[in-house]
Amino acid sequence: MNRSDNYIESNFNNKWLQSAGLHSFYSSNPNLPPLQDFGFYAGGEGDGSRLNRSLQRGNSGSTDGMTPSGFTKYGGGEQMSPSEFSPGLLDLHSFDTELLTEVHSENNLNLLNQPSYGEGLDEVNAYSLTSKFANFSCGENNAVKSSLADKEKASNVAKIKVVVRKRPLNKKELAKREKDIISIDPYSGSLTVYESKVKVDLTEYVEKHGFVFDAVMNEDVTNDEIYSQTVEPIIPIIFQRTKATCFAYGQTGSGKTYTMQPLPLRASQDIFRLMHHHYRNQGYQLHVSFFEIYGGKVFDLLNDRNKLCMREDGKQQVCIVGLQEYNVTNVQTIKELIERGNATRSTGTTGANEESSRSHAILQLAVKRLVDGNESKPPRLVGKLSFIDLAGSERGADTTDNDKQTRMEGAEINKSLLALKECIRALDNDQGHIPFRGSKLTEVLRDSFVGNSRTVMISCISPNSGSCEHTLNTLRYADRVKSLSKGSNSRKDLSSSTLNLRNSIQLPITSSTSSSSILTRSDDVRNERLPYATNRFGWPKQTDRESSVSSTMERVPVARPLPTTYSAPPVENYKSDNGGTDEEIMEDDFEDSMEETFEPKNISRLEKPVTQMTPIAEATDDLALLLEEEEDLVSAHRKQVEETMDIVREEMNLLVEVDQPGNQLDEYITKLNIILSQKAAGIQKLQTQLRNFQKHLEDYNVLSSASGGN
């Protein structure tokens, strides 16, 4: 057992004992072992019988006053149903800042009044554990300094942080001799994608795409470093009434799970450390909930996958009615809860993998605090940290399965990711109306983007050439999210964001393909920015995102001498991952899963009558607009491809006219035919995707209206 994780300082125990009705009993038996030795929640030893023992000891007291959101043990068979204690109304948006008393001043007071730090068992250890978060120590001045330091830290943590992580080439990719097409400069935060392309005249070239993010992580970066760069800086400000969200986005197999899995445990470890040392005796508690959005519905992963309702109250605050929260006291318990939730999730549908990629799972760590130290009242939310495991968008986009259930899943994924993108666009354009209601996902994400919130997006990318299209889509999506911070953040952030790049630099293929990796150059991509139109923040406008197809296709002049030899371009060079031949218009809209965070609100306001709430309206208008936009994109794409096909046909006719023995025209024409057929296939694919999307939308709307929008 990690003592520091489970250690509960004695005064805190007393409070807890009072709330649990055990205090008098415990006081009259001073020889009883310390509370933490009972292994609540099976922490450390996972022995549920310990809980029973503690409950039996406290039998003289009522259990009614136990932790408001339920008191549960794990790992031991029996379990007190949390619902026995809490109907679990989770208010997603309101409570904290509005309802809390001045936490800062209370903190200061408590820090000033509390005895010198160091009476606990972990004195030395505690200092070293917490010193990285705040320069606290005993004494008034230091306490005030500590609080100020916290505030300063809070204002210094970027509102939206976008981090990119590249995974190493895997065995399969190495066996196929795939190239690593990503180069990263961690010092400047820049990343370059080298995309192999072939012109209509069959000239091979490398298109270079440069990006700059808050941080870019190479394949050799550890999960610990990821944690330090992403979540760790947020932990202290969770105690300052901040709602934070961390989500991973990326194509299947890019490392989302690998990256996300360790984060909640690391975070809770640090939260406990702060709670037990820096904020000791101040009545803080950590509550955990875990739920998923599947097919547009919300399910509680810690309560038998109970279906939950999302409601909006008169103040447009979203609540998840019935969501179960658990008051936890150690990391081990959280680990067990996560395992339990994951098991529930994977058994919820037929295929475990499919399941996990078809639902958005949200794990929340809520820091709460007793009101005026009164343990008979529900604690109030102080801050919240949400971890979102987004569904893979590519699955949604590529759905060709006729199975209705599968299509419904795909429809919901598409809908939620499109809605998310719409919200991002709206925020980016400073639109008055942000269509958060476009999906359950965005409803829940809403408070991650507005108010006192922090968002960390970890974009996971695969390094192999075969994933180039998906990688570019992920990076473009990340770029859109990053741009959100332009309007709301400091100038510091603004200036760094303007470094971002959207240029495509064409390089001759000869130098770049000769080595096993094309990442041999050290170009400073920042010097190669193209003069795109920018929005008021100095960022490229939405309309500039997609460079036109024809601009990268040079028509072969009639007089141009034909090459005497043709190096056959690998088919991969033409093909995008989704079978299309060219641009990313569609994928950019369908692709890449986003994680969102829910910031469920005050679970403790159990009495709030449901009748005060009104059902959330389905945003059919928003969806219709989205669909229209997708249709426009497909039409624009089709037009561009058709123009290109015309050029190719014309070239072929000209070539036939000048056909001479030795010119290898047959081979050239064959290659042009391949291009033509690939472009035709690309159009077909896009049309199929659009049809699927329309069908999914219809199915979804039918289902939604049948189920009353829940």
Ligand SMILES: Nc1ncnc2c1ncn2[C@@H]1O[C@H](COP(=O)(O)OP(=O)(O)OP(=O)(O)O)[C@@H](O)[C@H]1O
């Ligand atoms: N940074 C990394 N270092 C080493 N291995 C990694 C890294 N990232 C991912 N992997 C490995 O790559 C494989 C795929 O990763 P992971 O399952 O996390 O992808 P994913 O994006 O969650 O996929 P899906 O969307 O299908 O769930 C795993 O075997 C994982 O161990």
